[in-house]
Amino acid sequence: xxxxxxxxxxSGTPGQKVTISCSGGSSNIGGNSVNWYQQLxxxxxxxxxxxxxxxxxxxxxxxxxxKSGTSGSLAISGLQSEDEADYYCxxxxxxxxxxxxxGGTKLTVL
Amino acid sequence: xxxxxxxxGGLVQPGGxxxxxxxxxxxxxxxxxxxxxxxRPGKGLEWVSTISGSAGGINxxxxxxxxxxxxxxRDNSESTLSLQMNSLRVExxxxxxxxxxxxxxxxxxxxxxxxxxxxxxxxxx
Numbered sequence: 001x002x003x004x005x006x007x008x009x010x011s012g013t014p015g016q017k018v019t020i021s022c023s024g025g026s027s028n029i030g031g032n033s034v035n036w037y038q039q040l041x042x043x044x045x046x047x048x049x050x051x052x053x054x055x056x057x058x059x060x061x062x063x064x065x066x067k068s069g070t071s072g073s074l075a076i077s078g079l080q081s082e083d084e085a086d087y088y089c090x091x092x093x094x095x096x097x098x099x100x101x102x103g104g105t106k107l108t109v110l
Numbered sequence: 111x112x113x114x115x116x117x118x119g120g121l122v123q124p125g126g127x128x129x130x131x132x133x134x135x136x137x138x139x140x141x142x143x144x145x146x147x148x149x150r151p152g153k154g155l156e157w158v159s160t161i162s163g164s165a166g167g168i169n170x171x172x173x174x175x176x177x178x179x180x181x182x183x184r185d186n187s188e189s190t191l192s193l194q195m196n197s198l199r200v201e202x203x204x205x206x207x208x209x210x211x212x213x214x215x216x217x218x219x220x221x222x223x224x225x226x227x228x229x230x231x232x233x234x235x
């Protein structure tokens with residue numbers, strides 16, 4: 001049982017916009033930033049969004065993040081086949097004094 | 111270029127021990143907090159442990175699931191992060207990732223940004 005809650009799956013067709021949600025609580029997302037990772041099959045996670053809405057260099061601007069209260073969202077527009085991957089949200093938890101993750105959302109490009 | 115290379119994984123019996131290492135390059139290792147995150151087969155990511163960087167003394171943090179059994183440490187002279195795992199259980203079977211934590215104004219401000227390729231630990235009789 002993950003501390004952060006994500007839908008297990010999401011899907012879209014090429015060119016569409018997909019949004020993935022992440023729900024937490026006051027000790028994690030409510031008081032700290034939400035971050036997002038992409039994990040392609042058989043590879044390590046890659047940081048996509050940090051501090052709610054910041055993109056590391058090299059991440060395209062069709063990928064965006066937002067936060068409201070104790071929830072965060074990841075949006076991917078102009079969906080491409082290479083976006084097919086698992087996506088995880090993460091946040092620092094002040095009670096656990098560690099990082100907490102969502103259970104992951106498997107994105108399928110139809 | 112930031113690189114993190116884990117080693118030390120393998121097959122171990124329940125109750126046994128294993129030591130993972132992660133050699134870092136491409137950045138000033140001593141400055142950055144470092145962390146271990148694991149992923150059980152077919153499952154999601156789980157934070158394991160974090161060690162602070164050189165500023166303000168060394169602090170360590172552990173998930174409840176490994177507290178008292180795992181020990182995180184670092185050798186800044188060798189740019190190496192380690193995870194000593196004792197009293198291993200079947201449920202510790204996972205890929206263990208070493209990751210650099212971003213430098214923020216406070217400890218948890220920025221997330222792990224660069225990750226190694228992972229080291230597989232299998233606990234089985």
